[in-house]
Each structure stands twice: as structure tokens, then as C-alpha cells.
Amino acid sequence: MDLHFTADEPTASEVDAVDAVLGAADSRWHGGQRVDPSEAQTSESGHRTAGQRHLLLPVLHAIHGRIGWISRGALNYACKRLEVPPAEAYGVATFYDMFSLEQAPPVVARVCDDIACQAKGASDLCAGLETVMGPAGNGNASRCGWVRSPCLGQCERAPAVLVTAAGERPWTSVIAPATAQAVEAACSKDSPTDGPQVRESVPQAGQASLQLLHRVGAPSAQSLDEYRADGGLRAWELALELGPEWVIEQVEQSNLVGRGGAAFPTGRKWRAVAQAGGPKYVVCNADESEPGTFKDRVLMEGDPFGVVEAIMIAAFATGSERAYVYVRGEYPDATERMRSAIAELDSAGLLERACPIEIRRGAGAYICGEETALFNSIEGFRGEPRNKPPYPTESGLFGRPTLVNNVETLANVLRILLQGGTAYAAVGTERSSGPKLFCLSGHVAMPGVYEVPFGATVRELIELAGGVGGTGRLQAVLVGGAAGAFLGPDELDAPFTFEGMRAVGATVGSAVVMPFDDSVDLGAVLLRIAEFFRDESCGQCVPCRVGTVRQEELLERLRSGQTIGTLDHERQLLREVSQVMRDASICGLGHTAASAVDSALERFPIFQGATR
């Protein structure tokens, strides 16, 4: 492949940022100085660098972290170094929300205006920011700007803001709950502002009964020695002693089902990958971007060694040669905790019997949580889901058999090995085993991550979090996430289990429980959800690319009363849009983009008589 580049050159600091990831360029063929005259006649034909495409995303992050946007010259240099066609790299860079391809200020505040934050004053916050910092958008500020963002995974501290600052030493601050003044102050500093402590996100912290959250707030999150002193690495040692077959048997016997949303039996996946021929990979899915979800963040911040220990066990049991942790780009603290936990375990020589573990950062794309989109993202391609079959256990990352599990799923494996699979299976209900984390936000008195054995009802979960907040009068509860469903006040006795949710037409999803009081305009909430899916659709397939736009327009029309034709016409249209997305889309995003809206219109008289 001959590559062709525009004439744009990188600046010295752009070169420096890229070289910090890739090392210095060795020849002019890769954007460096041509020192050896013989190089003038030879061309690297791509075989040496073909294996480097997976570094595209880290390189784009490095550029963006240094100058706050991706210039033409910088993209050219990255492409020369990696031998990636610039049109493709441009396609990749423009896929992610966190990357700007136009000049942008070095400091940017990402202000969540998603549903949980809206319930806690996000609109007022945005209005306040307009006064102190000027209108939203990247273009109008020289030093700091602010943009609206979908859920930042900090919903328990709503309204939430993430400040990112580019430079030689890029930094980030989480401001949550945020005020316009606090955001402005954080943006004007040239160093990070201390954020909230993870312990505060777990109201149950310190309770002896906790199985998954027991280390949150404890010193064991800080260092490997403390972790060992707290009983850490016992599951890993058991695995080494009793072998991969034993591990997989325990996971099978536990009846553990994936916590990432698709509810697939974990043991089946582990077995399939273990039986497949190598090389193979483990991927820990820490992209957590479902609105209302923050449990994986709390696990990674609160017990990073535990999560890494589970990844080591997964790699050992399946015979994988490398593991990746894909953390969403909006989780700087979780990324840092995981990075240092991996580094400590590595320098203690403990990864030798497992495998190397690498962290990859997302860059603002909900769809990259879909497992096959995630593979494409790691590989340096656009985060577009692949068609299935083939499934990841057969052909996943780099086309190899891959075990992909959610953070919380993996965290459960430690409990399973320590207790034994059968004992674990006895916790919870028959069809939904084990302890479970729930994300409570919106109108509850004490928002946070709660751990209870499977079986608790929606009502019990809300009560655990201190009952309905706001006006105290419940209007509706969103369960499972934006891809989940709304329940009415009369459905709270449904157990929040796989079978219990199915019975009421909902799903466990990412275990979101988000009550809304009677002051909330549900129509506005639905519109925000529709906007979320429209924004986050990868755009690959027609039903979802156009369907999510049509759904949002329809809701706008219903809300404003400016319908096309009769209400019946609009209702029919909405039904058909929902059906084609569910039936004909490629991936789960399209399949569920209408679920929450449908469930709400079924239950509540939202657009005067527009119920079905």
C-alpha cells in the first residue's frame, strides 16, 4: 500500500507526543529524517508496521492530551508512523466524542446533561455555566470551554462534570456534585482539583456482609502489600494450585451470568475459550457508558487489585496470552487505579503465570461497550459492531478466540473460587445466583452503589437507598438503564432478578434503579433518552442510523403537539420505527433504542392520549 499525505506538517510538540508512545521515528519513511541514503530506494511495505494499527487510539489520545485537539499535521505524522491511511485515521478520530478535529481550548469541562443529572439540576448548572463561561461549544474560548455530555458514570454525585486539560502533563478533575462556580474555578487552575472519594459512593461501605464491595474505602485498594494482608490473591493462589479445569468447573457450577447486560452464562464462555486453539485473549469490558450506571467505576476505584486478580484468573483458566482492560475515556481515576495495580502486580512478578495486561482507554463512544465494537476500537478501527455470528469465543479480538467479561462479572469470580461454585450458586435465587450490585440514582435519598443478594425487589432497593427523594412522591422508575424499561409505582414488588424483570417486560441490564418523582417531566426524560441513542448510534446500519433520528423527531412532535396528520398516524409511525430498529438492526443498541420509550408510553399518559 502506498500512502499519500497532504502537505500538513506536525509541530514539535505533536511529534513529541506521538514519539512518547511509539519511540522516535527511525527513518523518513515514517516521518523521521532520512539518514541512510539507501533508504531513498527502499520502502517499508507495511509488514513491519502492519501490526501497529492497534496503537492508533493510544496515539490519538497522546496527541489530544498534549494539544487538546487533533490537527492535520499531527494526524499525518501519526499515520506515517503507523502506516495507516489518513482517510481511515480521520474516520476513526471522528468516531469519538472526546476527540476534536478542530482547534479547541486546552481545558474543556464536560457537563453531564443526561437523565440522572437532569433530575438533580443539570439544566440550572448549564444555565449557570453560560453566564460564567459563555455559551457551550469548543470554538469560542481560548483557554477553557465547556460542552454538554451524555452520562459520565458519576450519577450518584449528580450533577457531574469532568474537566480535562491538555498539555505536557495533562490532568483531569471530577467535579460532582458541581456548581457553575466550582467548575469555573477548576477550569482556571493549572492542576487537578481533588474529587470526591469512592467510599462516599457506597453507603454500605464497611458492612461485614459485603462480598463484592468489602474493600471499597479500605487500605487494600492502595498497595499490593495491604491487598495481600486483606486476604487478596487467595483466589489466584487457589487457581494456580487446583488448575484451570477446576476454575472453569467452579464458574460453571456457580451459574454466574454476565453482568454487562446480555445475561450470558459465564461458565459457557470460559469453557469455549479454554477449548479453543491459541493465541487467544481476555478482554475486561470496563466501558460502562449506559446512562445511570457506575458500579464498574466503583469496583475499579475501590478494589482495583481485586479486578486485576480476577483478570489474571480468567487468563490463566482460558490459557490466554494477553489481556486488555478497556476503560471508558471518562474514567481517569479508575484508569489510574487499575494502571498502578497492574504495574505493582507486574513488578512483583505475579503476571508471569497469568499474562501481560494492558489498559486501553475509550474516547467517548457508548457503542464501544458492545463487545465486537470494542474489539474494533482496540484494533484501531471505527467502533462499529461486527455482525454475529461468529461470536467472540470463536473470532474476537484480532480475529482470535476471546473471552470478554464485564468488570462486575469478573469480580464475582473471586467469590466463586473462595466459596466454591455450588455454595455461590446457593446465594440469590435459583435462576439469578450470587450477590449483585445496583446503581441507585435520580430521586433517591442516598444514591450510590448497593450490594444485595439477587432477589430483592425494586421497592426494597429504593428503600435500602433511603426511599424516594425529591418530592417523595414516586412517578416512575427507570430500571436496567436507558436501554431498559420504566416501571410504574404499582410494579415495585417485582424482584430485580433476570426472571423477575422479564416477567414485567424489563431487563436487568446494567442494574440501574432510577426513580423519578412527580415533579419530573417524563416527556423530557424520554426525549433525552431518544437523543442519547441518536447521538450514540454508530451509524452503520439503516434501521438504527435513521430510526433513532426519526424516533427523536416523533417524540418532539408529540411533545410540542405539532403532529403530522392525526395522533393515530404518529402512534403508528412510532410503533413501526420501534419495530424495525428491534428487528433489523445489527446490534443491541438498535435493538433496545426504543425499549424505554415504548415501556413509558405503554404505562403513562405522557403525550396527552399518545399512549398505546
Next chain:
Amino acid sequence: MSDQSLADAPDLTVPVPPGPVPSAPVRDQRPEVEVSVDGQSVSVPEGSTLLDACRQCEIDTPTLCYVETLTPVNVCRVCVVELEGSRTLVPACSRKAEPGMVIRTDTERVRLSRRMVLEFLASSTDVSQSPELCSYMESYGADPERYGERDAQAESKTQPAKVDNELYIRDYAKCVLCYKCVEACGEDAQNTFAIAVAGRGFDAHIATEFDVSLPESACVYCGNCIGVCPTGALVFKAEHDLRERGEWDASRQESTDTICPYCGVGCTLSVHTQDNQIVKVTSPLDQEVTSGNLCIKGRFGWQFTTGAPSAPDDVAGDKK
């Protein structure tokens, strides 16, 4: 060379080396897979798709992003069928037939999805130059008007064509984002990677890096993207100009097959003419040498016949 001179020529043939005499490849010997399509049992060779099975049953299945010469991307979803046991519909163009599959192609569900896909496309793009799509819209009863004025006026549908070189134009108001041009420019044919999908969601579009013009990009004007574009988004400048002037008239056109005069590869060209003027050049998809692909010379090297100002080389510049 006449027959006479052949007979007189010294015998220069090389002796045939010992070993098996090559024979013509035997026909497909893959084991057969049996599936049921609309209640009809049909056998297809292993590795075939459900689309192959439908075609074998002579069931007309719409396709848009699929073409035999490119890897299926299954993004348009207009070919979906109902597969027993599957929660969602599946794309016929890429789903491999497995023994015992039971599929239905004419259920309410299938018709609804196909109709909606067609409506979605027609409500967001200008499909007027895609006769195939229009005829499917008719047979599925698609009504893009249902989405109202706003979508009829949408920017996606009214954006001006990109005319930045003398050889072909890109009218993305007509683009249905079928990915075919990207595949043809990339791994499936040309290996130039001048264009890719950029942006996300409804903003996704085909672009060069930073949307630079084609002359600034890596494009080598092979025109292979034009050859696969199903909607007339990519067309020869000659065709575009005729259409702009209202002089394009398919009924006055002829196509003549010939061999490209430029090099020894011997690509088949189909030369399309209107009133004895060449208006475009294609190559048959089922042509073994080309699979429909050409290079700048075969595709555009006829402009001298019309006295058009630019020879291809001027436009392409001196790219590697």
C-alpha cells in the same frame, strides 16, 4: 500472422514436462446444505448465504449494500429474512446457510422491516437516480412522505454535489452509506484507501481525511468506487454535466464491449455512448480479469475522443 507463416515457422515448442496433465477444475464439490425457504426445501453448497438460497428458489430479494465482488458488510438491512429460532431478523446477504435452517421471506415482519428501511433511506437521501431502489419502494409500499416536510428538506438530502475534478463527481445527497465505495477503494479492490466513513450516527458520511478535495487526497481516479455505487452518488463528470443540462437520455444510449487499448492486461471495457459520444466506461462485474475494476486509463482515458480539456494525468497529478 497468416496461417502460412505459422506452418513455415521452426518448431519452438518446449517439450511438455512429465507429470500429471492439468485438467480443467472440477465444478464445485462442496458438500450441500439443506435449508427451507418459505416452505420450500433447497440445497446449496456449504458456505453459501441465505441470499444464495433465496435466489436459487427464484425469490426476489432486495439488496443494496451487497455485491458479489465485495465482502458483505450487511449494513443496509434491506435483505433481512426471518430465521426460525432467531430473536431478530437476519441479513440474507451475509448469513451463511446452516443445515436445517428454516427461513421466511414474505412475512409481515420481513415486509415491515424492508419497507421501513426503504422509507428511511428515501426520507434522508435523494434516491431519484436509483431505479432499483425506487422499484422496491413501490413493491413494498414505502411512503417517505410520512416523515414530513422537515425531512424532505433535510440537509442530508439537499447538500450540493462535490465537483472538484474533471473526471467524476460525488453527490453525497444521494449516498445511502452502503460502504461499497470504501470497500472498492480499500482492501476489496484498489488498496488506495482514499476514502473512509467518518463521523458517527446520522452524521456518518464518506470522506477523505479532513474532507480535503479529491485532488488533494490519495485518490488515483480508478473509478472503481463509481462502478459499485448503487445510487448515482458517484458519477462520471460527463454524465453529471449531461444530467445538469437535461440532456442525459438512457434510451438513446448504447453499450459496446471492447478490450482496453492501453496495456497488456486486457481488461474488458463496456463503453457507454449517447449520440456517438462516450458518456461512461464500466467493466462487467462477472469479468474474470477485472471483476468490474479498472484503472484511470481504461476508465477515463477516452476523454480525448470528445476533445475534453483534461487528460487524466493532469488531474491525478504525480502521485505515487
